[in-house]
Amino acid sequence: MKLLGGIPVIACQHIEQTLAFYQRALQFVILNRRDDDQELAWAHLQSGEVVLMLEKADPAANIASGQIRLYYFVDNVAELHHYLRANQFKPGELYQTVYGSQEFDITDPEGNRLTLGQKITTG
Numbered sequence: 001m002k003l004l005g006g007i008p009v010i011a012c013q014h015i016e017q018t019l020a021f022y023q024r025a026l027q028f029v030i031l032n033r034r035d036d037d038q039e040l041a042w043a044h045l046q047s048g049e050v051v052l053m054l055e056k057a058d059p060a061a062n063i064a065s066g067q068i069r070l071y072y073f074v075d076n077v078a079e080l081h082h083y084l085r086a087n088q089f090k091p092g093e094l095y096q097t098v099y100g101s102q103e104f105d106i107t108d109p110e111g112n113r114l115t116l117g118q119k120i121t122t123g
Contacts, residue, residue, distance in 0.1 A: 001079045002074065003072050005072070006070055006072045007044075007051050007052065007070075008053070009052075009069040009115070010052065010053070010055070011057040011068075012054050012056060015040050015043070015054055016040055019045075019054055022045055022054070028045040028046060028047040030044070030045060031044045031051075032099075034099070036056075039056075041056045042055045042056070053071065055069075068112075069112070069114070070112065070113075070114050070115070072115070073117060073118065074117070075118070077102050077104065078094065080116060081104050084106065089106060090106070091104045091105070091106040091116075092105040096120070097117075100120050101117040101118060101120060103115055103116060103118075
């Protein structure tokens with residue numbers, strides 16, 4: 001198993017204003033977005049070679065506004081999850097997303113949240 005890439009994820013109290021900032025100030029364009037109840041909930045952005053995700057901060061989650069979460073793509077999420085569990089690292093449960101990935105979360109010793117995921121291919 002190996003890491004294939006990563007994307008910083010910024011939790012936002014005011015996601016529409018934050019999106020506008022990145023679009024106007026740094027010429028980010030929207031690659032993908034998800035709306036919940038007619039409201040922006042998540043956006044995947046790119047400017048040049050730089051990618052970024054914005055997500056609406058969830059008051060019930062353990063992520064504060066302005067805190068960065070790291071999202072890493074991996075080549076075998078189930079194998080990595082098993083390895084971490086077997087070595088007492090305590091990853092969260094594997095789950096399948098509505099956007100077609102299998103993922104799990106883990107927290108580093110500093111309290112930073114990492115999400116590790118693999119795109120599910122159907123065929």
